[in-house]
């Protein structure tokens with residue numbers, strides 16, 4: 001068994017969290033180059049932490065050894081969302097997954113498809129009307145919010161605009177608590193972001209509980225009737241499902257999709273994606289490979305174990321870095337190039353080497369819903385518009401936290417298909 005490359009440093013002084021959160025991609029790239037290894041150790045959240053940047057080690061962590069590397073019940077997610085499936089382990093997590101999976105697959109998913117189509121049409125139909133470049137990310141985030149609040153809470157923007165607006169605002173405030181320091185301070189004139197977020201959470205919980213009690217239709221009705229472990233579980237999970245996280249992740253993917261296919265030089269790629277659903281599928285795989293919305297996920301070693309042949313002591317943290325895993329040159333040739341056809345060639349059938357939605361028994365429960373939504377939104381864009389960056393020379397440097405997207409939101413001109421974009 002070999003010793004992990006890298007250095008876990010001393011407590012507090014050796015902590016690298018700030019450096020990591022500032023630029024996680026450079027953080028990993030530098031260490032991969034320095035240690036010549038895609039698995040290394042550093043100190044994150046003041047805990048010795050193993051960084052996983054290869055496909056093989058990711059599969060070992062999330063699949064084969066998923067019972068040795070567990071979710072952290074004290075994760076910040078628990079502070080903000082309360083006890084949910086995301087930070088639960090063992091039998092309880094299995095039971096919750098069983099219950100929720102039925103909500104996001106099969107007939108429940110099919111019954112959502114008309115709503116998904118109508119939301120995409122309403123939010124995307126006016127992109128060219130004002131004859132001005134649009135901030136794609138904002139439009140797509142609004143679209144994601146309409147989708148989530150309509151599907152999960154039966155609150156539709158066109159029917160209840162004020163309630164929709166109120167919940168959207170509360171979700172945004174609540175979300176900011178996730179990324180602010182967890183200090184619950186409140187004064188007469190000032191309150192910390194975290195405390196404001198907790199207030200927003202309480203208001204959201206009131207709305208959510210009211211819905212669960214009084215609305216017997218659709219997703220919320222079904223959730224209310226599930227056999228969950230305690231009376232708070234349905235409300236806490238509904239809060240998680242309507243949170244700003246999901247719209248942001250959807251907006252991240254749609255933004256990366258529009259950027260990857262923008263401009264006259266991508267006209268042929270857009271045409272192929274419009275005419276061939278299989279090619280669109282490959283485009284979307286390549287978009288999530290290069291620009292996964294979330295940088296990765298975290299686990300704790302529940303016992304002494306190994307990863308990629310390196311000893312990982314009990315209580316070490318382990319993070320898998322999707323961005324680096326998806327560019328592992330052992331699996332993906334020309335890893336930094338956008339090559340959708342790799343998914344029908346060398347990488348055919350290797351979707352399970354991606355981890356944008358996690359991997360293994362604790363993967364995301366929403367990829368089917370996400371897929372239906374993305375295909376609907378992308379097909380709408382492809383059928384109705386050509387698009388290009390406007391102005392053409394924008395800085396598209398990505399930031400990776402909290403979700404991946406260009407640090408300066410790009411503006412894009414959409415023109416109805418058939419019009420000359422030159």
Ligand code: HEM
Nearest residue numbers: 085086241249250293297356357358362363364365366370
């Ligand atoms: C673009 C959209 C989405 C992305 C990129 C995404 C990504 C992820 C990732 C990476 C994980 C695994 C985290 C880990 O390994 O620790 C995860 C877990 C999860 N996701 Fe998603 N997700 C998306 C949409 C959704 C949707 C639509 C839902 C349903 C409302 C959902 C519900 C969940 C839940 C409940 C878990 C926890 C599963 C568990 O711990 O067993 N996600 N998601």
